[in-house]
Amino acid sequence: MQSFASLCKPLSPAFLHPNNMPVRIGLVVLATDMVVEVEWREIFAGLPIEILVARIACAAEVTPKALLTMAHEIGHCASLILPDVELDAIAYGCTSGSLVIGEEKVKQLLQQGNSEQITSNPFSAIKAALAFIKAKNIVVLSPYLASVNEPFYNALDSVGYNIMAWGSLDLTLDKDIGSMNPEHLPKLIEALLAGVDAVPDAVFISCTNFKAVAKLAELEKRYGCYFISSNQVMAWHLLHQLNISLPNMKAGRLFTTPSI
Numbered sequence: 001m002q003s004f005a006s007l008c009k010p011l012s013p014a015f016l017h018p019n020n021m022p023v024r025i026g027l028v029v030l031a032t033d034m035v036v037e038v039e040w041r042e043i044f045a046g047l048p049i050e051i052l053v054a055r056i057a058c059a060a061e062v063t064p065k066a067l068l069t070m071a072h073e074i075g076h077c078a079s080l081i082l083p084d085v086e087l088d089a090i091a092y093g094c095t096s097g098s099l100v101i102g103e104e105k106v107k108q109l110l111q112q113g114n115s116e117q118i119t120s121n122p123f124s125a126i127k128a129a130l131a132f133i134k135a136k137n138i139v140v141l142s143p144y145l146a147s148v149n150e151p152f153y154n155a156l157d158s159v160g161y162n163i164m165a166w167g168s169l170d171l172t173l174d175k176d177i178g179s180m181n182p183e184h185l186p187k188l189i190e191a192l193l194a195g196v197d198a199v200p201d202a203v204f205i206s207c208t209n210f211k212a213v214a215k216l217a218e219l220e221k222r223y224g225c226y227f228i229s230s231n232q233v234m235a236w237h238l239l240h241q242l243n244i245s246l247p248n249m250k251a252g253r254l255f256t257t258p259s260i
Helices: 036-043 063-070 072-080 097-100 104-112 124-134 146-158 175-178 184-194 213-223 230-241
Strands: 023-030 047-054 088-095 137-141 162-168 204-205 226-229
Touching: 023 036, 023 072, 036 047, 036 072, 036 213, 036 230, 047 072, 063 072, 063 097, 063 146, 072 088, 072 104, 088 104, 088 230, 097 104, 097 124, 097 146, 104 124, 124 204, 137 146, 137 184, 146 184, 146 230, 184 204, 184 213, 204 213, 213 226, 213 230, 226 230
Parallel strands: 023 047, 023 088, 137 162, 137 204, 204 226
Antiparallel strands: none
């Protein structure tokens, strides 16, 4: 039997040049979320982009009180994503949480003292996207209870959007939101838009645990307006800030709309 010392051969590693490194995006995901990681990996498939995830403890019920408790953990979770490596961007994946906690507070927690760090959350992202496409008249589909929906409605209304209709599924448990059949989404949209007199500029499908990305292009073709979901818009918002253009992206018109 040969000794380890006689067998071990020192070799020299080769490291990637900084220009050849993939784009690294951190994502703080709710422990109860079944969808955002799956949809983001579909959106970024085949691209030189790495998604690095940390999961944050949260209550099973989606209520304002439960959402607020996550504020104490966002910064810690963010710090666990490659602590010794600089990320290109980082996001917090909860639409209602970013609203209840406050988008500026979420941004500060994600940045961990680095004010130059690019960040996103669904609430900041949807406002940025609606401004980008110059949307004014919008429709919202949300899975939440009224206690979560009403503050969201008020926040959008206060910044000047004309909300033509609001569809609510009144679900309490995050596991129920993540278990919805995406094939039923077109029927929900049909029922929601049935009472709307004119075509909106955009329809926003809220919640990172709501499966929607695969249906966006189909719905846009049918109704002739933008369809935007939490996971899609948060991905777009980060790429937009990183100045990464993806004109061939097949996840809704938002990705293929050029800057004006």
